[in-house]
Amino acid sequence: MLEVKNLSASVNGQPILDGLSLTVRTGEVAAIMGPNGSGKSTLSYIIAGKPDYEVTSGEILLDGEDLLALAPEARAAKGVFLAFQYPIEIPGVATMTFLKAALNAQRRARGEADLTTPDFRRAVRGAAQSLKIEEEMLRRPLNVGFSGGEKKRMEVLQMALLSPQLCVLDETDSGLDIDALRVVADGVNALRDPARSFVVITHYQRLLEHIQPDVVHVMARGRIVASGGPELALELERNGYRDYANANAAA
Amino acid sequence: MTAQRAPASNAAELVLAEQFRALPREVASPARAAAFRRFEEAGLPNRRVEAWHYTDLRAALAAPAATLGAPDAAAIAEARKRLAVLERLAATRLVLLDGYFIAALSDPPPAGVALAPTPPLAPPASDPVLALNVALAQGGLAATFATQTAAKAIEIVHLVSAEGAGAIYSRVALTLEANAQASVVERFVGAGAATQRQVSTWFDLAPGAQATHVALIEDAPALHVESQVVRLAERAAFDGFGLVAGGALARRQIFATLEGVRGRVGFSGLGLVDGLRQADTTLEVVHAAPHGQSREFFRHIVADEGTGVFQGKVIVKPGAQKTDGGMKSQAILLSPHATMDAKPELEIFADDVVCGHGATVGALDAQQLFYLRSRGLPEAEAEAMLLEAFAAEAIGRVADPALAEALLSATRVWLAARGQGRRM
Ligand SMILES: Nc1ncnc2c1ncn2[C@@H]1O[C@H](COP(=O)(O)OP(=O)(O)OP(=O)(O)O)[C@@H](O)[C@H]1O
Ligand SMILES: [Mg+2]
Numbered sequence: 001m002l003e004v005k006n007l008s009a010s011v012n013g014q015p016i017l018d019g020l021s022l023t024v025r026t027g028e029v030a031a032i033m034g035p036n037g038s039g040k041s042t043l044s045y046i047i048a049g050k051p052d053y054e055v056t057s058g059e060i061l062l063d064g065e066d067l068l069a070l071a072p073e074a075r076a077a078k079g080v081f082l083a084f085q086y087p088i089e090i091p092g093v094a095t096m097t098f099l100k101a102a103l104n105a106q107r108r109a110r111g112e113a114d115l116t117t118p119d120f121r122r123a124v125r126g127a128a129q130s131l132k133i134e135e136e137m138l139r140r141p142l143n144v145g146f147s148g149g150e151k152k153r154m155e156v157l158q159m160a161l162l163s164p165q166l167c168v169l170d171e172t173d174s175g176l177d178i179d180a181l182r183v184v185a186d187g188v189n190a191l192r193d194p195a196r197s198f199v200v201i202t203h204y205q206r207l208l209e210h211i212q213p214d215v216v217h218v219m220a221r222g223r224i225v226a227s228g229g230p231e232l233a234l235e236l237e238r239n240g241y242r243d244y245a246n247a248n249a250a251a
Numbered sequence: 252m253t254a255q256r257a258p259a260s261n262a263a264e265l266v267l268a269e270q271f272r273a274l275p276r277e278v279a280s281p282a283r284a285a286a287f288r289r290f291e292e293a294g295l296p297n298r299r300v301e302a303w304h305y306t307d308l309r310a311a312l313a314a315p316a317a318t319l320g321a322p323d324a325a326a327i328a329e330a331r332k333r334l335a336v337l338e339r340l341a342a343t344r345l346v347l348l349d350g351y352f353i354a355a356l357s358d359p360p361p362a363g364v365a366l367a368p369t370p371p372l373a374p375p376a377s378d379p380v381l382a383l384n385v386a387l388a389q390g391g392l393a394a395t396f397a398t399q400t401a402a403k404a405i406e407i408v409h410l411v412s413a414e415g416a417g418a419i420y421s422r423v424a425l426t427l428e429a430n431a432q433a434s435v436v437e438r439f440v441g442a443g444a445a446t447q448r449q450v451s452t453w454f455d456l457a458p459g460a461q462a463t464h465v466a467l468i469e470d471a472p473a474l475h476v477e478s479q480v481v482r483l484a485e486r487a488a489f490d491g492f493g494l495v496a497g498g499a500l501a502r503r504q505i506f507a508t509l510e511g512v513r514g515r516v517g518f519s520g521l522g523l524v525d526g527l528r529q530a531d532t533t534l535e536v537v538h539a540a541p542h543g544q545s546r547e548f549f550r551h552i553v554a555d556e557g558t559g560v561f562q563g564k565v566i567v568k569p570g571a572q573k574t575d576g577g578m579k580s581q582a583i584l585l586s587p588h589a590t591m592d593a594k595p596e597l598e599i600f601a602d603d604v605v606c607g608h609g610a611t612v613g614a615l616d617a618q619q620l621f622y623l624r625s626r627g628l629p630e631a632e633a634e635a636m637l638l639e640a641f642a643a644e645a646i647g648r649v650a651d652p653a654l655a656e657a658l659l660s661a662t663r664v665w666l667a668a669r670g671q672g673r674r675m
Contacts, residue, residue, distance in 0.1 A: 082625055093637070102628060109629075
């Protein structure tokens with residue numbers, strides 16, 4: 001279970017999150033929608049441990065453990081995974097080398113043995129096939145020269161390989177064509193599991209037709225201002241965020 | 252005639268003069284004497300000498316060590332054992348021990364290559380430190396690559412004997428006849444903190460000759476000064492790479508002249524600098540003939556209180572039209588106390604040329620670092636992965652895959668040692 005309690009954070013002295021509280025139960029798929037600049041990516045970065053942010057109050061617990069006390073790599077080993085809104089290009093690092101290093105680093109952190117090369121290759125090949133990623137792409141440097149949609153698929157491939165416990169998807173649907181959206185949604189749905197939680201950040205109801213959320217949260221000005229069922233996303237689609245523009249607290 | 256008054260010699264210069272005077276009579280020659288005079292006129296360079304602006308040799312060589320003599324039988328026997336466990340980087344191995352060519356430790360040269368143990372005296376040099384090398388080097392090696400022959404690769408191992416406390420001077424002269432092809436690796440092995448090493452390598456390329464050269468400085472002398480003099484006739488091509496992974500002060504200086512039309516040179520390198528070390532690469536490429544091409548690509552990774560230096564000067568002489576030059580220096584600094592001095596320069600005296608240069612210095616990319624860590628890579632491992640990628644792009648200039656792999660593994664050794672040092 002993910003518990004974000006009264007989280008306030010700023011970057012370069014500018015407050016962005018303002019007493020945000022959010023609970024995502026184990027096995028739950030939670031969608032977060034909200035206007036541009038409301039702090040969705042900031043929240044996802046802080047969950048993953050990006051160093052640029054200053055948490056001024058509050059806490060983040062994963063199954064009761066204080067995430068904020070952990071380095072990003074330790075969070076990853078505990079099962080936190082962020083699919084970046086803008087995946088980073090890493091010239092000179094072959095995708096396969098990176099995947100293997102990441103997988104084995106997490107296994108080592110959990111006291112497990114390294115994966116053998118054949119097992120590793122089999123796992124990657126399987127995940128790549130189901131996400132319709134060409135093997136040629138895996139031979140390229142990580143994300144370098146990938147199209148926007150290819151980068152997003154690569155994020156989901158990493159997620160599938162690392163089988164995290166908490167998946168935060170930051171606008172994984174943006175930049176995907178209609179077919180790719182379905183492929184990626186299928187990939188995410190295949191990972192749905194009673195032991196795994198998802199935070200799906202999106203601007204579009206369309207994604208939520210493919211990945212049915214259990215709960216929908218609305219974020220505005222650095223906090224969660226409304227929560228509801230899937231119907232909330234439909235209402236937002238119709239009316240936009242004007243009802244929440246001046247909201248000060250959860251409805 | 253009024254002789255120009257030499258600057259008052261300092262103590263180090265007096266010691267060097269003493270060493271020059273003590274040379275055995277049979278090696279004395281007018282050329283050697285002229286070279287030493289050149290050195291004495293200029294003296295040990297300090298920072299006021301432009302080409303030595305970032306490396307104060309006068310300060311670094313305050314106490315010149317006694318010159319090591321030719322190794323004795325015991326030293327040769329001991330060297331043989333160490334060479335047996337040194338992995339080969341080429342089929343043919345030639346060995347210089349303490350600067351002296353030792354046939355008993357070396358393979359016969361490959362077909363098309365003729366060896367001579369004593370190098371011919373080099374032409375007078377303008378750089379005072381190169382002049383000092385010419386004046387004092389007694390050992391070395393000369394090889395001639397026969398015309399129209401593609402010789403098998405050669406490695407020249409510069410080994411320092413176990414008791415190698417002292418100064419080493421040596422000279423390697425490699426002559427390529429017309430259309431000859433040569434591939435040479437020079438490795439510097441076995442030096443410790445009491446070694447002061449000054450070597451020179453002279454490449455002379457006849458028309459159409461092609462040479463590739465890799466220098467690998469992995470040991471840890473107090474001083475490593477390596478001068479490389481490359482002369483190219485028309486249509487000759489030279490590709491040189493240097494990996495500097497050790498040495499308290501390592502200075503590589505390259506003097507290349509494209510004397511004939513359509514010559515081509517590519518110089519690249521990687522400096523891995525940690526602790527209080529300094530790695531200086533200074534090169535001067537002279538385009539003296541039309542249609543020449545030159546490329547320089549140097550990268551440095553500087554940690555701790557290390558200093559990286561890259562000075563590159565490309566001179567395009569009048570008449571060297573259609574010259575195509577490009578020079579790049581890039582560095583990553585890993586600590587606030589690390590320094591990179593980069594000075595790429597162009598001096599163009601012809602009008603129809605395309606030349607460019609650029610230099611960047613930065614830190615590791617924080618976004619990339621976080622991305623890797625968010626996937627579970629510990630910080631040190633993530634850093635090493637990014638640094639290896641940065642290094643690999645420079646090493647990518649080495650065409651031979653086995654050599655490139657050896658350079659990469661030397662880089663990994665350095666990265667791992669650095670990682671461990673930091674965790675302590
Ligand atoms: N490094 C930074 N420096 C200054 N301001 C920042 C920084 N990072 C984020 N912000 C600001 O914080 C606010 C929230 O940004 P964030 O990226 O979290 O929004 P978002 O909800 O993800 O928006 P979008 O829907 O456009 O992706 C924005 O106003 C943004 O400009
Ligand atoms: Mg965002």
